[in-house]
Every structure is written in C-alpha cells, then in structure tokens.
Amino acid sequence: MNVFLIAGEASGDKLGAALMGGLKALRPDTAFAGIGGPEMGRQGLESRFPMDELSVMGIAEVLPKYRQLKRRIDETAQAVAEARPDALITIDSPDFCLRVARTAKKLGYDGPVIHYVAPSVWAWRPGRAAKMAKVVDHVLALLPFEPPYMEAAGMSCDFVGHPVVAEPRATKAEAAAFRAAHGIAPDAPLVLCLPGSRKGEVARLGPRFDEALIRLRDRIPELRVVIPTVPGVSRMVRDMTRRWPTAPVVVEDAADKRAAFMASNLSLAASGTVSLELAANMVPMVIAYDMAPLSRWLIGMLLKTDTVTLVNLVSDMRAVPEFLGADCQSDLIAKALLDLLENPEQRAAQAEAMSLTMKRLGEGGAPPGLRAAKSVLDFLERRP
CATH class of the missing domain: 3.40.50.2000 (Glycogen Phosphorylase B;)
Known part of the structure; x- marks a missing residue:
C-alpha cells in the first residue's frame, strides 16, 4: 500500500509519525511519500522539501509568503497526481493541505483523501466543513465532540484520540x-x-x-x-x-x-x-x-x-x-x-x-496513532 502524507508544522509531524507507526504495525507493506518533519523522517519519510517552509499562520503572516506557498502547493499536487497513491493523508495545516488535495484532483488524482485533525468549525467559520467535504472523504478527529460536525457536512469521521494522552511524562x-x-x-x-x-x-x-x-x-x-x-x-x-x-x-x-x-x-x-x-x-x-x-x-x-x-x-x-x-x-x-x-x-x-x-481524550485506551491507522484502513476497506 502506498500512502502520500503532508504535514505542515511540528504538531502535524508528531501526528504523522504516530500514524505511520500505526500503519506499519497493521500493514507492514505500507510505503510512504510526501512532506513532513524529523519525526516522520524517523519513521522513514523522505520529505520533498523542508516542512518549516509551511509553518506560518494568520492572514497577515501568510500574505508575504503567498507566492512561495503557491509554488509548493502546485509542485506537491503534481507529485500526488503522478504517484497516484492508495490514499492521500493531509495532516492539519488546512490552508495548504486542502489546496494541494483540490489541485491534485484537478490534475487527475482520483483516490481517497483523508484529513487528520478536524477543522474547528465548532469555534469559527462553520462553512469550512462543507468546503472541505468537496475534496475530503474521511476525517480523523482529535476531539470527541467533532465527528457529528464532519458527518453533517457529508464526510465520514472517527474520533481517534488526542496524541497528548500517549506522550511520555517525567516522574x-x-x-x-x-x-x-x-x-x-x-x-x-x-x-x-x-x-x-x-x-x-x-x-x-x-x-x-x-x-x-x-x-x-x-x-x-x-x-x-x-x-x-x-x-x-x-x-x-x-x-x-x-x-x-x-x-x-x-x-x-x-x-x-x-x-x-x-x-x-x-x-x-x-x-x-x-x-x-x-x-x-x-x-x-x-x-x-x-x-x-x-x-x-x-x-x-x-x-x-x-x-x-x-x-x-x-x-x-x-x-x-x-x-x-x-x-x-x-x-x-x-x-x-x-x-x-x-x-x-x-x-x-x-x-x-x-x-x-x-x-x-482517550487516556487509558489504545494509542491514538494506532487508532488513527485502524480508522484509515477500515475506511479504505469499506470504500467502493
């Protein structure tokens, strides 16, 4: 199985690494490509360019870097269309990731798109869920109250637990x-x-x-x-x-x-x-x-x-x-x-x-990375 992953900042890099570990545990034949940071690199991903280029937020902060970001969107979408992976998994950073998914579909990618981290439509911009549903098929949610918002917009969604519950703590x-x-x-x-x-x-x-x-x-x-x-x-x-x-x-x-x-x-x-x-x-x-x-x-x-x-x-x-x-x-x-x-x-x-x-958030249950991997595989199995 071939998976193309995109993470745009440090928190997404950690999520991606845990998901990759879960997928390797459940499907050892999984191969990875895409964009990530050092955590995903340790799981075997060779990032197409430094993830740090995407670590900007806020309208005023993004505008000066728009031209560079647009170039990265186009080249990443082209890579997805050429690779034709079994799944495109975008991790948070929706301004970048969803533009890549939309452009990849225009270039001929017809595989499933899975987005990890539901947008906070419960807090602001509720219309994002409907726009997201045009390119995303399945969502992996970190918060337990998020699935109904995604499902109402037409996407399937699983709460997979928050990674904080699995992080090591000092004694x-x-x-x-x-x-x-x-x-x-x-x-x-x-x-x-x-x-x-x-x-x-x-x-x-x-x-x-x-x-x-x-x-x-x-x-x-x-x-x-x-x-x-x-x-x-x-x-x-x-x-x-x-x-x-x-x-x-x-x-x-x-x-x-x-x-x-x-x-x-x-x-x-x-x-x-x-x-x-x-x-x-x-x-x-x-x-x-x-x-x-x-x-x-x-x-x-x-x-x-x-x-x-x-x-x-x-x-x-x-x-x-x-x-x-x-x-x-x-x-x-x-x-x-x-x-x-x-x-x-x-x-x-x-x-x-x-x-x-x-x-x-799932403390005491299965690790979120493993739950996320199972959700991905279950979704791919039931997808026509």
Whole structure:
C-alpha cells in the first residue's frame, strides 16, 4: 500500500509519525511519500522539501509568503497526481493541505483523501466543513465532540484520540532532579512560561509575558521561571529575559522539557494544544494570546465560542482563565497568575477539568496513532 502524507508544522509531524507507526504495525507493506518533519523522517519519510517552509499562520503572516506557498502547493499536487497513491493523508495545516488535495484532483488524482485533525468549525467559520467535504472523504478527529460536525457536512469521521494522552511524562524523581540541577529549591514556586514556538508569536507575546512575570516576581521574590523552547526561537527568548535579575531556566532538550512540566507549580502559556500538555501534567495554567491586528479583527468577528482553551472546551468547564486579543495585557495576566497561585479552590477546579479532559481524550485506551491507522484502513476497506 502506498500512502502520500503532508504535514505542515511540528504538531502535524508528531501526528504523522504516530500514524505511520500505526500503519506499519497493521500493514507492514505500507510505503510512504510526501512532506513532513524529523519525526516522520524517523519513521522513514523522505520529505520533498523542508516542512518549516509551511509553518506560518494568520492572514497577515501568510500574505508575504503567498507566492512561495503557491509554488509548493502546485509542485506537491503534481507529485500526488503522478504517484497516484492508495490514499492521500493531509495532516492539519488546512490552508495548504486542502489546496494541494483540490489541485491534485484537478490534475487527475482520483483516490481517497483523508484529513487528520478536524477543522474547528465548532469555534469559527462553520462553512469550512462543507468546503472541505468537496475534496475530503474521511476525517480523523482529535476531539470527541467533532465527528457529528464532519458527518453533517457529508464526510465520514472517527474520533481517534488526542496524541497528548500517549506522550511520555517525567516522574516525580526526574522533576526533583531537574530542580536540583538548576538550583531551584524544592519549595520555591516555579512557573512555566510558554510564549509559543513561532517567531511571530514570541515577538508579540514575549514582552507581555515578560512584564507579567516581572510583576509576579515583585510580589513573590522567590519565584523562579523555566521556559521550554525550540531552537528557532531560543535566542529571542534569551534576549527577552536578559534584563531579569535572576535569569530563567531555558531548556530545549525533550527530557528537560518533560521534567520542567512535572516540576512546575503554575504556567503561563500561549493558546493552543500546549494547554493539553499542561493538563496531562496537571499544571495549573493561565492562557493568553494575540495576533496581528487584521487577523485578530477577522477572528474576533467569526468566533462562535466563549473560550478557545481546549481544556475548557473538552471538559465543558470554564476553569482556565484566558486573555485574548485586547485583553492580552501584562497586568491582567499577572493578577490571574497570582490569584491562581494563592487560591486552592481555583487550582482544585482546574485539576478536575484537566482530569476530565484527559479521560475524554482517550487516556487509558489504545494509542491514538494506532487508532488513527485502524480508522484509515477500515475506511479504505469499506470504500467502493
């Protein structure tokens, strides 16, 4: 069986790698082609070009790179049409992936298209599901409430679990060793700071997170901060915190990141799937996010939910405070962090929401990558 996969960013790369592992376990004869990152590379994929070229988001951010992205769309679609795989599996990044699928069909590809990660039509732009159904046959959903939205638009859809439930977590001993290695007292309040993994996010959120944490340290002098980051933005993060009287711990190694999550008492994070990583490690959180003015205005006009934090949505609770758009201000964020740190009832409410979220996302069941692979094979088997 030949499968063409497309992933456009780090989270999609992880999903793709787990799916590839599941497909190899269930169908050892599966061969892969397409676009992915290092995780998919370790599963045997030779990416046609660096996946990093696709890691942009927001209308204002995409426009300057449109010509390059259009060229990559056309050449990827041509590759799909020439390869004629048994399945084209697109992973998240719908602006790129669905354009590739649409163009590939125009060039003669008549095989099935499977999309991994349902669009958040429950939050904004509900018409995306109907447009997606014109090129997508089957959807692999990460959230348990998504299949009805996809099925109503005419696609089959399976909830396959969220990958966060299968990710490794540090032990308490590793967390204690992390504190000791970085000179952090066992009883010192430790805050995780997660300003995003893209340069645009760090440039926009970093100064506000920086100021919020300085305000918090004015109230709690013994406070320490750890910032898990990625190579592409680590220099920006270090520059952002250079003026601090006590430098934060900046970590890039995966094992150190896991230990930092387990060792922390509190977190300030950009909105996104990181809230689920925090939930998996039971770290109380405050969520904040902002975008370029044009993107902020458009999304504000279209947003259908009263929260964008996945822990709030999956648990159907509103335990996690969030500061979005115009509310993404350092003084508001600092106050929410202090309230959470000092209020055990707030932390208990978040603990309940986080536990329920993990259960609903498939914790304790089969690994999501294997469930996704089974869904793909079941769909292909029943397809005429």
